[in-house]
Amino acid sequence: MSTLLDLPRPLLDVHRSALGRPWHERCASAPAQSLAVAIAQGHGLPEVLARVLAGRGVDLHAVPGFLEPRLRDLLPDPAVLVDMEAAADRLAIAILKREKVAIFGDYDVDGAASAALLASALRDLGVPYRLHIPDRITEGYGPNVAAVRMLAEEGATLLVTVDCGTAGHEPLAEAGRLGMDVVVLDHHGAPEVLPPVRALVNPNRLDDLSGLGHLCAAGVVFLTLVALNRRLRRDGLAIPDLMAGLDLVALATVADVVPLHGLNRAFVRQGLAVMRGRGRRGLAALLDAAGLSESPQAWHLGFLLGPRINAGGRIGDSMLGARLLLCEDPIEAAGIAAQLDALNRERQAIEAAAVAEAEAEMGMRLDRDPDQPVLVAGSPDWHPGVVGLIAARLKERFGRPAFAFALRQDGTATGSGRSIPGADLGRAVRACVESGLAAKGGGHAMAAGVTLAALDLDRFREALSGDLATSVAEARLGEALLV
Structure with missing residues (x-):
């Protein structure tokens, strides 16, 4: 040390x-x-x-x-990703046979952009699809059995999960029992045992040596479309305008706060160029709703567009973001953008009150015990859609990993955490799931989500503190602003 x-x-x-x-x-x-x-x-x-x-x-x-950075110089062969060829083949079969494809996404910007990116390609190819984004409160993160059954009943024969699914063992096994093939396109930390699916493309699965673990889910989906396009050319087909989707990849890359190096830099640079053409009705409407008259820059994606798209999944209708990104009617797009803008203002007010409460509570705890490596806060008054934002503010204010929980009436606690460089929060959360302390959870090194019994919050804090104490101490000791 x-x-x-x-x-x-x-x-x-x-x-x-x-x-x-x-x-x-x-x-x-x-x-x-x-x-x-x-x-x-x-x-x-x-x-x-x-x-x-x-x-x-x-x-x-x-x-x-x-x-x-230029995409032509940095774009890898998609086949370097494990299961990519299998994923492209299964998608090509669905396209050629005009099967109904169900797309199951996450409720954040990366999930909405990933779902819209894949749905746009299927729409352009004339393939029927059904898009489902789960409700944060009633369904939670990732695929669930009830939604899988609904999609199967509606006639879907291929289920594609985007920005989720890597740890969805039970729901994806149910999809198989119902006769659906499953393709997972994800980037979250992966457990050692993966769910039984046709293909699972995730640069962060343990056996993937592609070196592309810094991609967001939309980046993974884009590479999948590149592989699919190559596969379709054998049958005389092609995705009409593959590069037009780079605006969505750039948006997701910035909003999901993945490292901006290598391929991600090329995605953002060229995606911004696409976005400045205002060809996507939904993004153009959202830019107008945000009051942005100048050409969008990278920081606009993270601070103006991202929060508004996220607002639907946080405190409103989780489908709004994906619907906006897929919308082709300018009047409808303007209406959805206005809804998201209003929801974002409401979210800001809810967040401000909760953050003030959380900071006061954590400040008093740290006065009593300043060496706590991990902060855990919870309240029945906090909206589940803002706990990640609360955790981010606590992490920034107190310089250590933090978790914030919404305590529900059924005795469960749903929480979201943010970490500091050097302390792998996602791994620590997966360890809690594997030990039985948490019902479900996972994420990245820098951000994670978890569901557990409210009575176990103290045990959860102790488990994380024990797991991360050394790495947090080392990270905080060397923490500095580089100028």
Whole structure:
């Protein structure tokens, strides 16, 4: 473990920022400083930009590709993903036979964008589909048995889950019993034992060596469509305008806060170019509802568009986001965008009250025990749709992983957590599920969700604290703002 003596002297002697972090120089080492000079001189760039690039580890010869990433240079062969060929083959069969395809997505931006991306391709190819986004409160995250049965009764013979499904053993087994084939397109952390499906494409499954674990679900869906397009060409078919979907991939990539390097940078750069053409009616309407008259930039996706699409799944109709992204009628799109804008304002008010309560409670706890590695808060008054936002605010305010729970009348608690770099929250939550402490849960290193008995909140906090104490201590010791 690092010690205080190992850490560099803070830049400009700033030992404590507004969030309690010291300032550290981004290019403190001699090699990094030399690289910054070489980048500035070799590529004619301002010194400040050169230092940022060197601090991020960008090689001298990689600078042009980093500043202007191109999809043609960075797009991998989709076949490097495990089960990709099987997924493309099964989708191609459904298209050729005009089977009814059920798409089951998540209720966040990545889920809505992923579902709309796949649905758009099927619609363009004339294939019947049924889209289902679960209700956050009544259904929860991921596929459920009741929804699977409903989709089977409606005649679907292929179920495709997007941004979920990797841990959906029981519902996906039920789909198989009902005669549906299942294809999972996901990116969440995977358990060792996977559900019984036709194909499970997830760069974060344990046996996948593609190195694409930084993709969001929409990125995985886009690669699947690339593979599908290649497969369809054998039969004289093609997805009419595959590249038009890059606006959805860019939106999901930024909103899901996945790392912006490599392929993801190309997705965002070229997706923004597509979005600026305003060809997607729903996004154009949402840009207008948000009052954005200038060309959209990456930060607009995360702070203007993303929260509005998420608002439907948080406190309103979970289908609104996907419906908007698929909408082709400008009047209908404007109406949905206005609904989402109003829901977002309501969400902001609900969130502000809950965050104030949570911060006050956690502040008092930390006054009594300042070394708590993980914060866990819960209230019967908190809306389930904002607990992730509460957790994010607690994490930012107190600099450690945090979970917030909505306590329900049936005695269960549904929660969402956010972590800090170096503390794998998703793995810790999966361990709680495997031990029987939590009924269900999972996620990423930086964010996770879980459902458990409200009476077990203290046990859950103790389990996470024991699991993450060392990694949190190391992460907090070396935490700094790089300038």
